[in-house]
Amino acid sequence: MNAPISQELQQRFSGWGSFVAVVVDEPWSRGLMSVAVQCRLGSLTEPEWALWDTGAAWSVIGPDVARAVAADLGPPGSCIALSTRFDRKVGHLRLLPLTLAAAFGPDLSVDATFLVLDGPWQGPIVLGLHGLMEHLPFALHLGAHSGAQPLLALSRAP
Amino acid sequence: MPPSGVEPAEHVRCLVESGRVAEARRYLASAPDDASLTGWREVLAPPVVRFLPTTSGSAETMRLNSLWLNAHADEHRGQWVALRGDQFVDCDGELDVLHRRLPDDATITLIKIPLV
Numbered sequence: 001m002n003a004p005i006s007q008e009l010q011q012r013f014s015g016w017g018s019f020v021a022v023v024v025d026e027p028w029s030r031g032l033m034s035v036a037v038q039c040r041l042g043s044l045t046e047p048e049w050a051l052w053d054t055g056a057a058w059s060v061i062g063p064d065v066a067r068a069v070a071a072d073l074g075p076p077g078s079c080i081a082l083s084t085r086f087d088r089k090v091g092h093l094r095l096l097p098l099t100l101a102a103a104f105g106p107d108l109s110v111d112a113t114f115l116v117l118d119g120p121w122q123g124p125i126v127l128g129l130h131g132l133m134e135h136l137p138f139a140l141h142l143g144a145h146s147g148a149q150p151l152l153a154l155s156r157a158p
Numbered sequence: 159m160p161p162s163g164v165e166p167a168e169h170v171r172c173l174v175e176s177g178r179v180a181e182a183r184r185y186l187a188s189a190p191d192d193a194s195l196t197g198w199r200e201v202l203a204p205p206v207v208r209f210l211p212t213t214s215g216s217a218e219t220m221r222l223n224s225l226w227l228n229a230h231a232d233e234h235r236g237q238w239v240a241l242r243g244d245q246f247v248d249c250d251g252e253l254d255v256l257h258r259r260l261p262d263d264a265t266i267t268l269i270k271i272p273l274v
Contacts, residue, residue: 017209021217026224028231032272038220040213045262046240049223049269057177064238064252077197078167080175093174093201099210103217106209113201122236122273130179135204149217 013139013153021103022052022150024142032085033124035140037152040099041065041125042072047101048125052140052152056128058082058093059114062121072097073116082115084123091117098132100154108154110136159185167194174202213264219243223267236273240266 013019023036035052041061060082066073074095081090098112113131127133137155141148160169166189173182183202189195222243230246238256240247242265250256253268260266 021220023220023224026228028224028227029272030274032274036220038216038267044257044268045264046257046260046266046268047219047264049220049267057179062253064254067252067254068257074200075197077201078171080171082175095201095205099213101216102212105212107212109208109210111205113205124270124272131201131205135207 013141013151016105016139016153016155018100018102018105018108018154020100020108020152020154022140022142022152023049024150035142035150035152036124037127038101039125039127040101042069042097044069050125050127051123053126053128054133056126058126058130059098059112059128059132060084060089060091060117060121060123060126061096061114062117062123063119065125066094066116069096076116079118080115086122089115089117089119089121091115093131098127100152102154103149103151108136165194166192167198170195170198170202174198219267223269227269227271231271234271236271238268238270240268242266 020037025034033051036049037052038047039050040047076092076094079092081088093113094116095111096114098110100108139153141151143150160166170182186199223241225244226241234249237249237251238253239249240260247266
């Protein structure tokens with residue numbers, strides 16, 4: 001069941017294409033999932049929760065996730081290191097289809113670039129700047145103090 | 159241009175690793191064809207964006223997932239959990255192992271509970 005979107009929000013984001021439901025800073029995440037969205041990686045049937053992290057240089061997945069979507073991953077490129085909240089991590093940049101599951105409007109599919117880590121990753125799936133957000137005009141409406149459903153609005157414009 | 163003696167692909171790797179992604183793209187745009195740069199051109203290219211029919215994305219699903227997570231997340235720190243709404247389905251430390259055990263069911267959501 002899709003969440004209804006208020007008339008006020010429809011007017012505010014008139015012309016935007018998709019509205020993805022957002023969960024903000026739930027207690028269980030202890031600050032590590034400040035803004036969470038639902039997405040699907042590759043051809044996985046089940047949607048996954050991911051961290052929408054405007055402070056992350058790259059989208060990140062761990063090796064266990066990479067094994068689950070192995071058939072969908074592009075070939076591995078050169079190895080790079082990335083400084084993360086869990087220390088310096090090493091991996092390879094690879095293309096992976098990602099679908100942001102909309103609560104209202106069409107889903108949005110992107111052939112995103114992920115840093116696929118070589119070693120264990122303690123964190124969630126991270127959606128970051130390069131190879132994803134930098135190509136998607138978006139606006140976050142967190143609904144703070146208003147009680148409105150927090151939403152990530154995505155533009156149809158390139 | 160890469161510093162003298164530095165291979166083109168290594169030059170791009172150094173730029174990307176140091177956060178100079180725009181500079182890496184400018185270099186790739188002007189660099190001659192070189193098989194070692196093919197992979198870099200792919201992962202640094204603007205992605206294809208497509209709009210698809212709405213499927214299972216749901217604020218209600220996330221709300222129900224959150225009910226379970228706020229009550230039980232501490233029992234599963236560092237693990238992937240599979241939830242159907244506010245009902246626990248299964249869990250594992252590794253997503254690929256968990257995924258193989260699950261039925262093909264888009265009403266199940268997978269969530270990594272961060273280890274803190």
